[in-house]
Amino acid sequence: MHWDMHWDGFTAMERDVRALVADPRWALLPPLGRAQAIAQRALVTPDGSRWLFGALGRWYRLDRVDGRWHLSPPPLHPAVRAAARPQPPGVVVPHLLVPGGPDFAYDRGSTQGFVGPDVPREITERVRALLLAHRGLPREAFPLPEGPFREVFADDVTGAVAAVWGTIMWAAYAPAFDGNEVLLSMFGEFLARPLPGDDWVRWLPAGSLAALVDLYAERVRAGAQEAGLRLAGLMAETATVLRADARFRPRADALLAMAEPLLARPWLDHHALPGGAVREAWLARCPPHLAAAALPETAPGEHFRHSFYDLAEALGYTASRGMDPRSVAASLLAADVAGVCGAYEPSWAAPGASGTAEVVTALYPWIDDELRQALYVTLADPSHPLRGCWPRGGELPPALVPPDRGTAAAVLGSAYATGLAWCRLTGIAAPPAGFAVCSALVQCLIHQRDDPRPEAASNGHPRDPEESGWLFETRNTDISSLPPL
Incomplete structure (x- = not known):
């Protein structure tokens, strides 16, 4: 067989698999038929490595030592890509690597951090409006339950403020932000202590879905269902605003899919309340095409x-x-x-x-x-x-x-x-x-x-030193204080 000098096996096979999965007939094929179709499009490179384009629209490489297929970006060298050839018959493709269809519709958004490229002003101003509209809710009706948010916020902060913050942190692809990021500085007056980091960057921990869900679940368990639904609605509103930024969009869409159904069917999680399984009930509502956004919660590996x-x-x-x-x-x-x-x-x-x-x-x-x-x-x-x-x-x-x-x-x-x-x-x-x-x-x-630098005004809103200036103080972190391994 003659191969064109411009042949790129990886580009060709990826294009072919995407066309297969996009065909309406793909969903009608039996599992074995799908696996065989993917196996026929496996590649081998000159070094003997075997590759296939499969589930979640990503490449996998066969490990010759453990015999498993591992996620692996394909080689980029033009000579290697040009030398890739279809793998002879006999490749066994595990079921989990066979595209189902919805997984190929997943929008991965952007892997950019929030350092350098700021969150656009139209997003920060809409989040600010949500925060201003809900910050005055009575604390007795929207208390801050025990948990991670108690370590972040001052004692008089309400669950509504935590709901906006928690949504931002959970939806962020990588929650490292400019020290002067407006999306963070608007929370300065609510925080109990300076955020971890320095004058340049705030290195924030990954958001916890369990903590976010508990804001809602605690209110419902306390008999304040309307307050709980209002918090769930606030999470959905915040996620709707954030999804305009590609760095938030995949996880914001997933959170919307989990929280929004409650607004039309308030009883959805009642069965999960006695056993404390509300987080699991939310995850069960995450649709297949957004499942990858919830991997930190469901499959850390x-x-x-x-x-x-x-x-x-x-x-x-x-x-x-x-x-x-x-x-x-x-x-x-x-x-x-x-x-x-x-x-x-x-x-x-x-x-x-x-x-x-x-x-x-x-x-x-x-x-x-x-x-x-x-x-x-x-x-x-x-x-x-x-x-x-x-x-x-x-x-x-x-x-x-x-x-x-x-x-x-x-x-x-x-x-x-x-x-x-x-x-x-x-x-x-x-x-x-x-x-x-x-x-x-x-x-x-x-x-x-x-x-602007931390000492400058941000987005036309001069910062009140009594309100949030301490947010920009350098925090001296002692690594030795970390818990033992």
């Missing part, structure tokens, strides 16, 4: 894999510089793990080996053998070339500096999302001062800021 995939994709610019984006992503993951957990010592080396070894062991099942090797050698061998990807003196090495502001924001967002994902998966507390790689990426953006 899968969420880590997808976040790492995003990071490797965002690092695609390194391919033109002679580097492998996947290996670079593994090196940067290693830098952050070492920065949080300390120097690497193999788990077999001695009793009480480092927490880094335990974290690495926990991450191994979620990455393929090639990435395991890259992660291991980067951590274990200070002289390995991949160690050269690590930040030095708080800055990225010149070879890794992104080519433009948008790319830098995308790498920052995906790196922070990956950091939060592996911390969630392993039970490690995310560092309040930020991850090493993300902090270095900020240095690529702070000289290109498009917002």
